[in-house]
Every structure is written in C-alpha cells, then in structure tokens.
Amino acid sequence: MNTTSQKHDVFVAIADPTRRKLIRLLAGAEELPLHELTPHFQMGRTAVSKHLAILKEADLVTNRKIGRETKYRLNPAPLQEVKDWLAFYEQFWNERAILLKNILEE
Amino acid sequence: MNTTSQKHDVFVAIADPTRRKLIRLLAGAEELPLHELTPHFQMGRTAVSKHLAILKEADLVTNRKIGRETKYRLNPAPLQEVKDWLAFYEQFWNERAILLKNILEE
DNA sequence: TTTATTAATAATAAAGAAATTATAAATTTT
C-alpha cells in the first residue's frame, strides 16, 4: 500500500451524499457509464469519476471498459458490514425495549 | 443557523472510527462522563469532547451536567435513518436474489 | 486519417475536519 489505493472504508464511502446518490442511480440500472451519471450532478465528470473511484475502493461498485466507455455497476455486498454494525444497536433504539429493559433491571 | 450548530448528518457522524467507538462505549453503560471515556483513546480530552459534540449534533448522544462533570448517554434513535437507507438495497445484495432477478428478467 | 467522444490521471486550489495547546469557568475537595 504505497502511493495510491487506500482500501476505503464502507462507512466513509456512504457518508457523502453524492456517493449515496451514485449508489441510488446504479441501483436503478444494471450498468451505467460515467457520462450518463455525470449530468445528475452539479460537478464535473472528473469529480464524479473520483467519487466512483472511492466507491470502487470500498468495493461498492465494479467497472469494466466497453469500447471507450467505462460502465459502472453496483455491488451492494459491503453494505452488509453496516447492517451488522447497526444490528448490535437495535436492542437499544426501540423505546419499548428500553422501558422493558428498565423494568427488568429493577 | 448562524455561527455554531451545524445540524450534523448521521452518516457523517458514524463514518469516523473514534465516534463509532464512543457509541459502543456508551452502549455498554447508562451514562459516562468525558473523563471516563477519554482514556480509551489516544487523543486528548478536547478531541474526544469535540467528537461527542458531533455525535450530539447528530442527536446520537444526549448529555446533562451533574456537578462538575458532563454525563453522556447514547440515543440510538437516529440510526433508524441508516437502517431505512440500507433497507432499500437489501433487495439487491443477496446473491440468490440477484440470480432470481436475472432469471425473471429473461 | 482527422475529428469527436469518453474517461483516467496529474497538478493544483480551496474547503473542511481533526487534533493540539492555551485559556477560562464552574464545582468539588482539602
């Protein structure tokens, strides 16, 4: 792990609204090239391309070159890590569960 | 919304590993003051205090002053937003579901 | 083969986040 490729965190990847929107767009289509994704945003191609690179480092998207375009595809599998993380806190976030817990602890 | 108080995003709040560890520590106790949380980290009190402020802006923690200490408590409710966001993608991230979808689309 | 399209990378600039030290304020202990 020298110069490039930082092996990006899924939590960091989904923290950015642009990247969440990219995920959403890719969920609605099998594959999309950069130039079809770009017009949905107010920034330039290069910026969108970099957001896609971050998603790719988190393994949330894959891509393949078809002719001169690079088609991006969603890979939702890494979201499982977030789901697992949340699962631990589910026991806390229900108010009824908290009340019940308080009663049991008396 | 003038000088302070930026109304922080839950996704941003949980993106940082220090803050996830704070959430985990607070899940394991009813209430904890800053000086009990700090020794679990390599940074100073001030830095931990600021991370707690970000969690508070995201409404993931509440606090109350008891004498000279400020006790922090976890409020997991805002995590629901993340759970809801993930729920949308559950239909995609199961390989069996993807295979089935491909078959149905033929 | 020239021109247009598509996209990645490098270099830079700007903005934002994270951590530190220093200071101040409030509360408890001695």
Added chain:
DNA sequence: AAAATTTATAATTTCTTTATTATTAATAAA
C-alpha cells in the same frame, strides 16, 4: 479560601477531502 478536578471554548496547526483545470490516452465516427 486555596487547590484540584472536570469541562468547554478559542486560536492555531495539521491533515484530508473535494473539486477544478490541464494533459494524456484510447476508441469510435466522419
């Protein structure tokens, strides 16, 4: 009352992220 404890805030520094422009390369279309 003086000293110690606990915390918050301000000022500063450092680091990281985000976005831009410019350059290069590759493919497709004219």
